Amino acid sequence: MVDQRSIGVALLYLLLLMLLESTLEQQVQQRLSSRIEFTALFELRSSLGLRSRDWPRKVDPCTSWNGIRCENGSVTSINISGFRRTRVGKRNPQFAVDSLANFTRLVSFNASEFLLPGPIPDWFGQRLLTLQVLDLRSCNVSGVIPLSIGNLTNLTTLYLSDNRLTGQIPSTLGRLLSLLVLDLSKNSLTGSIPSSLVSLRNLTSLDISLNNLTGSIPPGVGSLLKLQILNLSSNRLTSSIPAQLGDLDSLVDLDLSSNGLSGSVPRDLRGLRNLQTMDFGNNGLQGSLPVALFPSPSQLRIIVLRNNSFSGDLPEVLWSLPELNLLDISHNNFTGMLPNSTLNDNATAVVLNISQNKFYGGLTTVLRRFISTDLSGNYFEGRVPDYAHDNSFLSTNCLQSVSSQRTLTECVSFYAERGLSFDNFGPPNSTEPPATESRRSNRRIIILAAVLGGAGLVVLLMLLLLVVLCFRKRSTRNHRGIDVGAVPARETSLSPVEGINFSSLGDLFTYQQLLEATGDLNDANLIKHGHSGDLFKGILEGGLPVVVKRIDLQSIKKDAYLSELEFFSKVSHPRVVPLLGHCLEREHEKFLVYKYMPNGDLSSSLYRKKSSEDDSLQSLDWITRLKIAIGAAESLSFLHHECTPPLVHRDVQASSILLDDKFEVRLGSLSEVCAHEGDGHQNRITRLLRLPQSSEQGSLGSSTAICAYDVYCFGKVLLGLVTGKLEISSSSDTEMKEWLEQTLQCISIYDKELVTKILDPSLLVDDDLLEEVWAMAIVARSCLNPKPSRRPPMRYILKALENPLRVVREDNTSSARLRTTSSRGSWNAALFGSWRQSSLDVAGIPAASTTRAEGGSSFKHSGTTGSQGSAQNGGGDHSSSRRRHSKEIFPEPPKPQQDIERKDRD
Numbered sequence: 001m002v003d004q005r006s007i008g009v010a011l012l013y014l015l016l017l018m019l020l021e022s023t024l025e026q027q028v029q030q031r032l033s034s035r036i037e038f039t040a041l042f043e044l045r046s047s048l049g050l051r052s053r054d055w056p057r058k059v060d061p062c063t064s065w066n067g068i069r070c071e072n073g074s075v076t077s078i079n080i081s082g083f084r085r086t087r088v089g090k091r092n093p094q095f096a097v098d099s100l101a102n103f104t105r106l107v108s109f110n111a112s113e114f115l116l117p118g119p120i121p122d123w124f125g126q127r128l129l130t131l132q133v134l135d136l137r138s139c140n141v142s143g144v145i146p147l148s149i150g151n152l153t154n155l156t157t158l159y160l161s162d163n164r165l166t167g168q169i170p171s172t173l174g175r176l177l178s179l180l181v182l183d184l185s186k187n188s189l190t191g192s193i194p195s196s197l198v199s200l201r202n203l204t205s206l207d208i209s210l211n212n213l214t215g216s217i218p219p220g221v222g223s224l225l226k227l228q229i230l231n232l233s234s235n236r237l238t239s240s241i242p243a244q245l246g247d248l249d250s251l252v253d254l255d256l257s258s259n260g261l262s263g264s265v266p267r268d269l270r271g272l273r274n275l276q277t278m279d280f281g282n283n284g285l286q287g288s289l290p291v292a293l294f295p296s297p298s299q300l301r302i303i304v305l306r307n308n309s310f311s312g313d314l315p316e317v318l319w320s321l322p323e324l325n326l327l328d329i330s331h332n333n334f335t336g337m338l339p340n341s342t343l344n345d346n347a348t349a350v351v352l353n354i355s356q357n358k359f360y361g362g363l364t365t366v367l368r369r370f371i372s373t374d375l376s377g378n379y380f381e382g383r384v385p386d387y388a389h390d391n392s393f394l395s396t397n398c399l400q401s402v403s404s405q406r407t408l409t410e411c412v413s414f415y416a417e418r419g420l421s422f423d424n425f426g427p428p429n430s431t432e433p434p435a436t437e438s439r440r441s442n443r444r445i446i447i448l449a450a451v452l453g454g455a456g457l458v459v460l461l462m463l464l465l466l467v468v469l470c471f472r473k474r475s476t477r478n479h480r481g482i483d484v485g486a487v488p489a490r491e492t493s494l495s496p497v498e499g500i501n502f503s504s505l506g507d508l509f510t511y512q513q514l515l516e517a518t519g520d521l522n523d524a525n526l527i528k529h530g531h532s533g534d535l536f537k538g539i540l541e542g543g544l545p546v547v548v549k550r551i552d553l554q555s556i557k558k559d560a561y562l563s564e565l566e567f568f569s570k571v572s573h574p575r576v577v578p579l580l581g582h583c584l585e586r587e588h589e590k591f592l593v594y595k596y597m598p599n600g601d602l603s604s605s606l607y608r609k610k611s612s613e614d615d616s617l618q619s620l621d622w623i624t625r626l627k628i629a630i631g632a633a634e635s636l637s638f639l640h641h642e643c644t645p646p647l648v649h650r651d652v653q654a655s656s657i658l659l660d661d662k663f664e665v666r667l668g669s670l671s672e673v674c675a676h677e678g679d680g681h682q683n684r685i686t687r688l689l690r691l692p693q694s695s696e697q698g699s700l701g702s703s704t705a706i707c708a709y710d711v712y713c714f715g716k717v718l719l720g721l722v723t724g725k726l727e728i729s730s731s732s733d734t735e736m737k738e739w740l741e742q743t744l745q746c747i748s749i750y751d752k753e754l755v756t757k758i759l760d761p762s763l764l765v766d767d768d769l770l771e772e773v774w775a776m777a778i779v780a781r782s783c784l785n786p787k788p789s790r791r792p793p794m795r796y797i798l799k800a801l802e803n804p805l806r807v808v809r810e811d812n813t814s815s816a817r818l819r820t821t822s823s824r825g826s827w828n829a830a831l832f833g834s835w836r837q838s839s840l841d842v843a844g845i846p847a848a849s850t851t852r853a854e855g856g857s858s859f860k861h862s863g864t865t866g867s868q869g870s871a872q873n874g875g876g877d878h879s880s881s882r883r884r885h886s887k888e889i890f891p892e893p894p895k896p897q898q899d900i901e902r903k904d905r906d
Contacts, residue, residue, distance in 0.1 A: 032073060066079075078100075101128070111136055112135045116141055119146075124148065125147070141164065144168075156179060161184060163186070165184070166187070166189065174198075184207070185209045198224065215239075228250050230253070231255040258281065262283070271295075276302070289315055303318070319339050332356070363382065367388050518536040525537045530669070551592070553587075561671065563673065576670070577666040578594065597660050622763055631664060636711075647674070648674050649667070656668050715780045718780035719740075722758065746758045747780070755774045755777050
């Protein structure tokens with residue numbers, strides 16, 4: 001009889017053998033057997049400039065290359081998402097993927113966040129017929145979407161978002177009947193939404209937001225019954241909301257905000273029983289809100305209806321939606337009174353914003369359910385209950401014992417229109433009309449202010465006389481140091497919190513959302529400790545990277561973050577870092593959420609490690625440095641010259657200049673921004689007392705002096721870009737002074753070669769680029785004049801950086817020779833207006849030798865206005881002698897009479 005143990009061992013051995021054979025067979029299938037595809041992979045590796053770390057040589061791609069999957073010996077999936085190019089590959093990145101045509105069984109190609117500048121090849125839709133997933137998000141793709149994409153009938157997922165695509169959405173996309181996800185958002189697509197898209201009956205997500213689409217929403221969208229996400233926001237769609245959208249009973253997220261939609265909200269939308277997010281904000285919708293829009297049971301968590309023209313009472317069911325987290329109906333014409341209590345006492349919400357409407361009556365217990373409320377701009381009356389004080393904005397109402405309320409006349413008139421009486425402002429048991437008591441109180445205040453004002457004026461005049469004497473004594477001394485001019489005082493802040501338009505400050509985030517995004521504010525996500533708060537990197541639920549600033553009000557002044565909020569509520573510019581939202585629900589902690597800048601700030605991007613394997617540093621090339629300088633100048637020019645009143649940044653340094661993925665500048669560190677409204681009384685009194693104009697400090701009230709502080713700081717940034725020593729800004733005053741004294745001696749308008757002594761050794765520049773470096777150094781030196789009044793305005797600095805060669809080159813055309821001044825001099829005169837700059841002012845240090853050697857700089861110099869003409873006609877000796885001792889950074893502008901004569905001759 002056979003031993004049972006032997007049988008068991010034999011069976012186990014047989015099972016292991018079968019398993020081994022299966023594993024070997026699977027490995028054979030996974031190995032790349034096609035020689036054509038093997039060659040194509042290496043061609044793709046070369047054309048895209050991929051690193052050997054990701055795709056190494058001398059190994060099988062299917063088993064050892066990152067992002068490569070194979071089946072039955074052929075490549076089925078290529079994923080290069082987030083890969084980095086080699087140094088050579090970065091020089092000229094292109095959409096060079098021709099070898100993809102050789103992969104006959106390719107199912108998925110994912111290149112998201114890998115730069116592929118250029119158009120999508122038309123052959124994509126002719127050769128990649130097996131493709132099911134095409135992901136080109138954030139690839140810098142440009143051009144139009146090829147019509148041939150409609151031939152990829154196996155596609156289930158098509159991501160083309162966050163690129164530079166233009167033209168119309170091709171109607172051929174309607175052939176992609178297997179498509180589940182279509183994302184064309186964040187591009188520059190135009191035209192209307194093609195009606196052919198309604199044929200995509202399997203579609204679960206359609207996102208074409210943030211484009212320039214026009215026309216109406218196709219009614220046939222209501223036939224996409226599997227649709228869960230529909231985002232058409234931030235386009236220019238018009239007409240009304242089609243009632244057929246109510247048929248989308250699977251819809252979870254509906255965003256039609258920031259379009260030009262009009263008319264009323266259809267009652268037929270009551271079919272959206274699974275809807276969790278409804279955003280109709282920033283349109284032209286009107287009429288009352290139908291109660292049927294909120295069926296029971298409802299899953300709604302976010303309702304945004306802000307900036308429309310809705311009117312009438314708010315449906316009472318809104319106050320008791322069990323899942324509600326955010327209700328924003330601000331800037332409408334809703335009216336009515338708050339309910340006394342919620343229909344569901346267990347329901348809680350986070351944020352309520354009903355500001356700028358026509359609600360009235362008393363504040364009720366319904367507010368207990370909200371953590372943060374904005375009730376400003378209504379007509380609420382009565383006392384404010386304790387539970388409504390914390391984290392509530394109550395300005396511009398008719399409430400008792402609250403500042404910044406409406407006038408008695410406004411409140412009485414509003415309530416009288418509704419047949420109601422209003423005596424809310426009168427104190428209890430008062431027999432005197434409130435208006436009379438107010439007038440008497442005001443009279444006492446005026447008398448007291450007059451007495452104190454007179455005494456204060458006498459003291460002020462005495463102090464000013466002392467200041468005048470001090471300045472006159474100082475003006476007789478020979479100063480050798482560098483003075484940046486007066487730093488604006490902290491009191492020159494922006495307007496108070498009541499003036500903040502919170503509806504323009506992006507999204508309202510909850511504290512829990514930000515904790516999840518930043519890993520509970522983990523130190524691993526800490527970017528740096530800023531002077532106005534700690535900065536953390538975070539990832540929102542949808543995958544969007546952000547920067548979260550945590551502001552601890554126990555260690556930082558409250559007005560700092562309020563000033564920043566005020567700034568963002570009134571100022572918007574492409575060169576300013578975008579504020580995505582905020583969270584103000586906590587008492588001692590506030591949070592601001594900004595767009596994440598992939599390249600950090602200038603101080604961290606000027607030098608970077610070549611790779612994680614190579615510790616050597618690679619610096620930014622000159623073209624990128626000049627681009628950054630121009631971008632920063634654009635942002636400051638906007639603040640100084642396009643804002644009314646002018647805004648002063650007060651914290652211009654390399655760490656304030658943020659850089660996106662394309663090294664475009666976004667100005668950050670905005671908590672110190674202050675507004676200045678021009679010359680005030682202090683300046684007039686100063687001029688009356690003849691305060692010496694040569695004062696290096698400048699007057700505090702002078703807009704020129706304050707803006708000149710930004711100019712001085714910007715000059716240090718420019719000098720850092722030239723020398724590569726951005727870190728010098730963080731050094732002590734003594735070290736900074738010594739460094740500037742040594743550096744500025746190597747910047748001469750007459751000798752280009754001098755600048756090579758301070759040039760960043762890592763910069764490789766030819767002769768033409770060296771002239772641009774020279775020009776930037778000259779501009780930097782002009783910004784660093786110790787006298788604020790002698791520094792150029794920022795708009796002229798911007799023009800100089802945009803045309804650097806015209807700062808240092810002369811136009812030698814025959815017409816230019818006939819003019820009384822050099823063309824370079826006339827160009828600079830037009831550029832800098834009446835501003836004059838002498839290097840004798842710069843740092844108060846001896847300039848380097850200004851005698852120009854033979855064969856040096858090729859351009860001519862005019863010592864005085866109009867001297868070049870006489871020099872060319874034989875009067876050159878005197879002009880040349882004058883020029884050698886001039887040391888001017890920019891030529892003096894021509895006098896007005898000479899301008900007139902020149903125009904007549906031209």
